[in-house]
Amino acid sequence: MAIYLDCNATTPIEPSVASVVRRFLEKDFGNAASPIHDYGVFALTAVEHARGQVAEVVKARRDEVIFTSGATESNNLAIFGLAEAGRQSGRRHLITTAIEHKAVLEPFEEMARLGFEVQILPVGANGRFDPQRLADALRPDTLLVSTMQVNNESGVLQPLTEVADILSQHDLYWHVDAAQGFGKELEQLRNPRIDLISISGHKIYGPKGVGALVARKHERQFPPLRPLMFGGGQEQGLRPGTLPVPLIAGLGEAAKLALRNNSERIAQCRTFRDKALATLSALGAEQNSAEEYTLPHVLNVSLPGINSEQAIKALKRVIAVSSTSACTSHTHTPSHVLTAMGLSSEKVEQSIRLSWCHMTPDVDWCEVETILRALRG
């Protein structure tokens, strides 16, 4: 079995998370919206406990966490949820960046179709957008700024602290898609200027199908979000539907571990990184992002003379890697992220992404090197 190096697509599950999920699937299966007996009360207790565990990671309040099906839904709720407020206030200008995930870019395209004006900021060769460009783009009618925390393809941490300073004097909503950074880079998301944070369970060793939108309240009021669905009033009226207690409890456990084991996980990822970099550097690989901004568990490199599809196929018995994001890899379109960073089409076609975690076993890097050298030869 190949060693899994595609943790930015999805992570393996932590054993204790699986155990919590199983408990609420098999034994404590009550409905949290039916707290009229112990089954329901225990389910509700588990949900509220998980809400606190998620909130703690970003230093939010428990009542600011809205459970969703994942970061895609959270992004949609944050973006479309503000449309009505934009229409009513006459603020129709939206800003995002060229390297966002499709789960942000496509809602923005739809918002443009609905009559909003969308401005997309470029990024530099280092994989980051320029906060000054954002400052220059702000207008009195700007409703929403949406910027990701960590890019899924490059692993590059975006300049959110600088953005927080810039936006401190502006009356607009700021959404951060933190699918790749929540529970990994802790400090940025604790900034109270961020109004809305999208998170995902299966990127932090939790289950698939669950996530959350953290919506910070100001003067006890949520940002003026409108729900996307109706029927039940759960999650403070913003996300109806029976709560998936097993998944929510699993997400809470994963959030707890992310916080508690953060520094150990980072150290383990750094050790792995050194070995991966040593092998890839020996092959003349060129890193496609600035090392100083890249999280320690991601490497996006181009291998001169080696097509990425051929490399992935040749390596598949040793390591499982990808060439682009999981959500676009099936379309075989060139990476919009690397293209936005100014990479030539040749370098994009030679790019592979390796992403690992604290649970990743050792890789036989000698074998990786041998396979890739043979391909080039």
Added chain:
Amino acid sequence: MDDIFRELEEVTVEQYDHSDLPKWLADPVLEVARNPEAYQGKEYLVEILAAQVREYDVYAEAGCCKWAYDHEDIKRTLRWLEEER
């Protein structure tokens, strides 16, 4: 494993000494915190108990929304700890 029991003891003492957690509620919680062997395999509930003690508020039920934990919540979790849950 003992970390969560140590955390439960710390937060209970803190809430009893410096906040409104009453003795009649603090005592059974401390009984749990100081007997980890008796509650092995029930760490998930102990963790919930610690969170409830940390966010204990006498007036949790006051107002329109309940976003703190009260004595009923803590009593219930203590009961669950004694049951086959």
